[in-house]
Amino acid sequence: MRPLLSALLICLCHAACAADWLTVASDAQRRVELDRASILPSDAGSKVAWGRIVLSDEQAKIYGYRSVRALNRYDCRSHSFMIVKRVYLSDDERTMREDRIDATSPSAVKTGTIDDRFFNEVCKPASATDLRKVAKQAVEQMARAELEDKPSLRRANIRLAKEEVAEKPASEAKGSLSAAPGASSPRNSAEEAPALPRRVTREEIPPPAPLVVPPRARDPAIIRRSTPSRTNSVNPALAAAIAAARSSTTPHSSHDLHWSYEGENGPANWDKLDPQFATCARGTRQSPIDIRDGIKVDQEAIQFDYKPSMFRIVDNGHTIQITYGQGSRLSVMGRSYDLVQMHFHHPAEERIDGKSFEMVAHLVHRDSEGRLAVLAVLFEVGASNPLIQTLWNNLPLEKNEEYAPRVSIQIADLLPEKRAYFSYMGSLTTPPCSEGVLWLVLKQPVQLSAEQLNVFSRFYPNNARPIQPASGRVIKESR
Ligand SMILES: [Zn+2]
Incomplete structure (x- = not known):
């Protein structure tokens, strides 16, 4: 019997390694995340990774735990997975209960579910850099763990890791973290590239399935159960990765397209997530801004030519976005811009003389040369807004699932009575923060009810980029 190195590594690493949580889905009740730092090759053609569901305060009270983490084993070739272990954690990350799952067979990953998104993220081909990164982290972590508690156990793990590297273990590659009969994937050498699914892009990401909280999680009893790691496999891919790490001086690199409004992937770090997002930090004409000291002039009236149209609505993970039918446009400063889409921010991103607003609609327009003009309609709380109500009535139930209701709307109904506006040159307020965007901010806000505002804030409590230097x-400001 040999210790299952990857299981030990992943458990050790998970206890103390810097996790890299990627939000795969979220709603008002919970957030579903994948720890990309935990993704490790297991036996041939499969990988293991930790995922977690973090509950809202309200849900945490109901279920008696804050988060549940699951260690899953993905068979990248047969598009299936198994849960190996579930751990229930309290507010302060204390283990409340630990369940080892002895599944008898792997479950197929159904297209369009959250599991499918986890699968795609975990099973996408690892680059050499990724492998080195993972292995380097593992080696570093083991070295660090040696100095911490349970030193003898961890020293043993390090010794085993060294043995793994020293050996030629492909012939022993068998078993799985799940230790379930029939769960192993066909044997394979580490060199053979497993058939991996094509990585889906964000636009292609299918909608997640509704999350089912495991019924056992409702059990209020707090049971602390220690589960010794099963041990029966060596891991050629990991050994190769460790070897690669040892001969590598490649600095850690992380490219991440999964930007957000808070935490590590928040606005202050957008530029670091992808080279294409560099403008977010280096740009000098960024948006939003606090609009003040405008030059009061007679700005020409914006000509609106908005037609009633059917629409599509999607919760794209950053905002609620409306796509409108073709043929609607606005004209200003000698150019005609087609309406491309509309979306919302809460609170409003732009300020006027320091004043903030509850919400803003950004109507994104593009001219024939690809220049962008964004019309901002500010919202304050007051009377119910019929157009907003129609949109909210048709909110999709799932993220990234575009819904095309059989309802037509007139986007012009959203505009305030007075069309005086501010204009300035700025940028997109989301990555890649491209500049050269003409901003037209209508001075008169429109109203929506507190209830309507509340609906949006349940989806997006804060999806506003901070104010940028003017x-x-x-x-310019209309007189
Ligand atoms: Zn916007």
């Missing part, structure tokens, strides 16, 4: 930009 840096002496010219701002």
Whole structure:
């Protein structure tokens, strides 16, 4: 019997390694996340990774735990997975209960479910850099763990890791973390590239399935059960990765397209998530801004040519977005811009003389040369807004699932009575923060009810980029 190195590594690592949580789905009740730092090759063609569901305060009270983590084993070739272990954690990350799952057979990953998104993220081909990163973390972690508690156990693990590297273990590659009969994937050498699914892009990400909280999680009893790691396999892919790490001086690199409004992937770090997002930090004409000291002039009226249209609505993970039928446009400063889409931010991103607003609609327009003009309609709480109500009535139930209701709307109904506006040159307020965007911010806010505002804030409590420096930009204001 040999210790199952990857299981030990992943458990050790998970106890103390810096996790890299990627939000795969979220709603008002819970957040579903994958720890990318935990993804490790298991036996041939499969990988293991930790995922977790973090509950809202309200849900945590109901279920008696804050989060549940699951260690899953993914068979990247047969598009299936197994839960190996579940751990229920309290507010302060204390283990409340630990369940080892002895599943008898792997479950097929159904297209369009959260499991499918986890699968795609875990099973996408690992680059050499990724492998080195993972292995380097594992080696570093083991070295660190040696100095911490349970030193003898961890020293044993390090010794085993060294043995793994020293050996030629492909012939022993068998078994799985799940230790379930019939769960092993066909044997394979580490060099053979397993048939991996094509990585889906964000736009293609299918909608997640509704999350089912495991019934056992409702059990209020707090049971602490220690589960010794099963031990029966060596891991050629991991050994190769460790070897690669040892001969590598490649610095850690992380490219991440999964930007958000808070935490590590929040606005302050957008530029670091992808080279294409560099403008978010280096740009000098960024949006939003606090609009003040405008030059009061007679700005020409914006000509609106909005037609009633059917629409599509999607919760794209950053906002609720409406796609409108073709043929609607606005004209200003000698250019005609087609309406492309509309979306919302709560609170409003732009401020006027320091004043903030509850919400804003950004109507994104593009001209024939690809130049963008964004019309901002500010919202304050007051009377119910019929157009917003129609949109909210048709909110999709799942993220990234576009819904095309059989309802037509007139986007012009959203505009305030007075069309005086501020204009300035800025940027997209989301990555890649591209500049050269003409901003047209209507001065008169429109109203929506507190209830309507509350609906949006349940989806997005805060999806506003912080104010950017105006840096002496010219701002014009209609008199
Ligand atoms: Zn926007």
